Amino acid sequence: MSRRVVITGVGAICALGHDARALWQGMREGRSAIAPLTGFENQDMRVKVAAQVRGFDPAAHFDSRKLILLDRVSQFALVAAREAVAQSGIDFAQGDLRQRSACVVGTGTGGEVTNDECSRRMYGEGNPRLHPLSIVRRMMSAPASQVSIEFGITGPSFAVSSACSSANHAFAQAFALVRSGVADVALAGGTEACLTLGVLRAWEAMRVLSDDTCRPFCKQRRGLVLGEGAGMVVLEDFDHARARGADILAEFAGAGMSADAGDIVMPSDIGAARAMTAALRDAQLAPEDIDYINAHGTATPANDPTETRAIHVALGEHARKVAVSSTKSVHGHALGAAGALEIVAAIGALRDGAVPPTANFIDPDPECDLDYVPNAAREMPVRAVLSNAFAFGGLNAVVALKRAA
Amino acid sequence: MSDDVQKTVFAIIAKEAGIDESKVTLDSTLKDLEIPSLDAIQIIFEIEDHFKIQMPDRDPNFDTESVKGLIETVEKLVADKAANPNPPPANPPSA
Numbered sequence: 001m002s003r004r005v006v007i008t009g010v011g012a013i014c015a016l017g018h019d020a021r022a023l024w025q026g027m028r029e030g031r032s033a034i035a036p037l038t039g040f041e042n043q044d045m046r047v048k049v050a051a052q053v054r055g056f057d058p059a060a061h062f063d064s065r066k067l068i069l070l071d072r073v074s075q076f077a078l079v080a081a082r083e084a085v086a087q088s089g090i091d092f093a094q095g096d097l098r099q100r101s102a103c104v105v106g107t108g109t110g111g112e113v114t115n116d117e118c119s120r121r122m123y124g125e126g127n128p129r130l131h132p133l134s135i136v137r138r139m140m141s142a143p144a145s146q147v148s149i150e151f152g153i154t155g156p157s158f159a160v161s162s163a164c165s166s167a168n169h170a171f172a173q174a175f176a177l178v179r180s181g182v183a184d185v186a187l188a189g190g191t192e193a194c195l196t197l198g199v200l201r202a203w204e205a206m207r208v209l210s211d212d213t214c215r216p217f218c219k220q221r222r223g224l225v226l227g228e229g230a231g232m233v234v235l236e237d238f239d240h241a242r243a244r245g246a247d248i249l250a251e252f253a254g255a256g257m258s259a260d261a262g263d264i265v266m267p268s269d270i271g272a273a274r275a276m277t278a279a280l281r282d283a284q285l286a287p288e289d290i291d292y293i294n295a296h297g298t299a300t301p302a303n304d305p306t307e308t309r310a311i312h313v314a315l316g317e318h319a320r321k322v323a324v325s326s327t328k329s330v331h332g333h334a335l336g337a338a339g340a341l342e343i344v345a346a347i348g349a350l351r352d353g354a355v356p357p358t359a360n361f362i363d364p365d366p367e368c369d370l371d372y373v374p375n376a377a378r379e380m381p382v383r384a385v386l387s388n389a390f391a392f393g394g395l396n397a398v399v400a401l402k403r404a405a
Numbered sequence: 406m407s408d409d410v411q412k413t414v415f416a417i418i419a420k421e422a423g424i425d426e427s428k429v430t431l432d433s434t435l436k437d438l439e440i441p442s443l444d445a446i447q448i449i450f451e452i453e454d455h456f457k458i459q460m461p462d463r464d465p466n467f468d469t470e471s472v473k474g475l476i477e478t479v480e481k482l483v484a485d486k487a488a489n490p491n492p493p494p495a496n497p498p499s500a
Binding site: 046205206207209211263264265266302 | 441442443446449450459462
């Protein structure tokens with residue numbers, strides 16, 4: 001069985017705002033939410049800036065009995081999932097839909113806030129007694145479990161982890177479940193709450209963080225800026241969505257995955273290109289059908305020229321014509337949630353006919369020779385989009401979306 | 406240039422990159438020595454640990470600057486530390 005799969009709901013939370021609308025508006029305006037890092041004032045931090053979720057009051061979303069079970073990473077996933085489900089109008093209580101639904105959530109680092117608290121108690125305070133719910137808060141699969149519990153989803157539910165590609169790999173798995181008929185509906189996305197002292201220190205040591213802001217594909221780029229948040233979508237069998245009169249936001253046309261099987265940190269243009277080509281083939285799209293690529297675009301010295309070469313390889317002549325932008329310039333790099341925030345850009349571009357810009361762009365880098373839509377959104381019809389994610393460790397996942405027919 | 410610093414830096418480069426110490430000269434760049442970036446950040450890490458200093462993020466440039474430049478940076482930071490043993494944090498909270 002091979003069915004058409006559509007997106008009928010989307011939700012998000014990140015530094016640009018606490019819902020998908022705020023995220024898309026911020027992306028479209030090229031309004032960067034990157035700001036001086038706060039919350040670590042007593043530490044001598046090398047990292048200066050981040051894209052932190054601000055003004056988030058967990059108690060406004062969860063009662064205290066629920067909250068005690070939730071690491072920040074699960075809180076984000078639930079907030080995004082509630083928004084996506086509400087928008088889709090889906091009622092999981094109908095018929096056997098709970099059993100016919102799946103839940104796949106990507107995360108790169110899992111329950112790091114809980115992990116950090118445990119470490120502080122043990123090593124900092126010499127206190128061997130950890131909170132009894134530490135395990136269920138911090139396990140990598142906690143967000144997937146919490147989302148399945150929230151909506152009573154009893155079909156296939158699990159976590160996916162591939163560092164910065166986690167969300168796109170999660171979309172690919174959920175898409176396969178719906179397309180093949182294993183499930184009629186899937187809640188899928190990615191979540192990350194990685195801005196803890198331990199994770200920040202580890203990133204500092206890698207020397208890939210920017211000290212000013214995130215400037216993808218630009219000559220003055222100085223590295224990546226960490227972010228956090230979550231994005232979730234409702235994927236649904238096309239006939240199922242049509243039968244209930246759902247508003248179809250976009251068609252999830254295909255996904256492509258590959259591994260570089262090379263260096264643990266240096267990306268490979270060939271590996272990235274193979275994932276893009278696989279996504280095009282899976283979606284039965286030609287390079288000429290793609291009007292916009294939401295790039296991985298981390299703004300590290302290595303990623304941006306490598307991704308540029310990969311786009312040339314995958315799209316050939318058409319690479320010169322396609323609009324490419326990295327919205328990490330406004331919402332930062334949310335690691336395992338990156339693809340889940342960026343699918344909001346893909347959906348927005350398809351629906352509104354506007355490509356969000358690469359913000360903070362100063363001068364072009366000769367090694368990055370594509371059209372990066374610098375600083376200002378471009379109004380143009382967008383028929384199909386690729387959204388790229390390329391992780392440390394060489395794990396690549398690209399998703400292809402089409403305008404709702 | 407202090408022999409001690411030079412000797413230690415040569416030894417750290419050789420050990421972390423897994424190359425023979427005799428290949429390391431003052432004029433070699435990390436690129437000449439074919440040291441990948443992941444090894445380069447480990448070299449910096451070990452140097453920082455050994456001398457109890459903090460190297461700036463983008464200086465020395467891993468690709469183009471010579472081992473001599475690296476040693477000069479270390480010597481300057483070691484001298485700064487000796488002159489001012491308890492410096493304020495690099496980015497005080499008020500900044």
